[in-house]
Amino acid sequence: GQQLNQSPQSMFIQEGEDVSMNCTSSSIFNTWLWYKQEPGEGPVLLIALYKAGELTSNGRLTAQFGITRKDSFLNISASIPSDVGIYFCAGPIYSGSARQLTFGSGTQLTVLP
Amino acid sequence: DVKVTQSSRYLVKRTGEKVFLECVQDMDHENMFWYRQDPGLGLRLIYFSYDVKMKEKGDIPEGYSVSREKKERFSLILESASTNQTSMYLCASTDTRRGRSHGYTFGSGTRLTVV
Numbered sequence: 001g002q003q004l005n006q007s008p009q010s011m012f013i014q015e016g017e018d019v020s021m022n023c024t025s026s027s028i029f030n031t032w033l034w035y036k037q038e039p040g041e042g043p044v045l046l047i048a049l050y051k052a053g054e055l056t057s058n059g060r061l062t063a064q065f066g067i068t069r070k071d072s073f074l075n076i077s078a079s080i081p082s083d084v085g086i087y088f089c090a091g092p093i094y095s096g097s098a099r100q101l102t103f104g105s106g107t108q109l110t111v112l113p
Numbered sequence: 114d115v116k117v118t119q120s121s122r123y124l125v126k127r128t129g130e131k132v133f134l135e136c137v138q139d140m141d142h143e144n145m146f147w148y149r150q151d152p153g154l155g156l157r158l159i160y161f162s163y164d165v166k167m168k169e170k171g172d173i174p175e176g177y178s179v180s181r182e183k184k185e186r187f188s189l190i191l192e193s194a195s196t197n198q199t200s201m202y203l204c205a206s207t208d209t210r211r212g213r214s215h216g217y218t219f220g221s222g223t224r225l226t227v228v
Contacts, residue, residue, distance in 0.1 A: 042203050
């Protein structure tokens, strides 16, 4: 199936630093989604992007829908300890009778005090 | 608050046992999904359902089956649990009637250990 290539796989950063992660695909997507999964919980939607070139913020988080529609970026500014978790990008694919999401492999973020 | 509830947070089962993982959503969503999550492999789709009594295989259906007798409930069944099915299992649901991909709502996960 369609694959999303997410990088980096893991990051160790100091509190206060900015973070950047990205997702690329060989296929065009009309929607990009970014999720965060905290330890011991299910993923939660952070930001949804619906238009090429769109830049959307949610607090210290900013995500962009790439112009080519084949990539997306997530930036976190001034990281804090509660930013720890796994961040996933996702995009919709159509398979069988239902629209479903395909996910990147995740970026594990560790914030050091 | 809308919710997807998975019946167990932690389960320990023996090899060969039949295991039921239950998921219930209160959002009247048509589509429900079961994923397993393993370190370095991300989220892999096991099965999904787009309506009551309807099901489709995902990317890794082997060793699993599902049941959707009511709209709000989607069960994952391990007919004969094996140690390689030790994993975190995540249930999700979504409503696509509005036409946009507003994303999934996930449950908190069930961490299954097969010994």
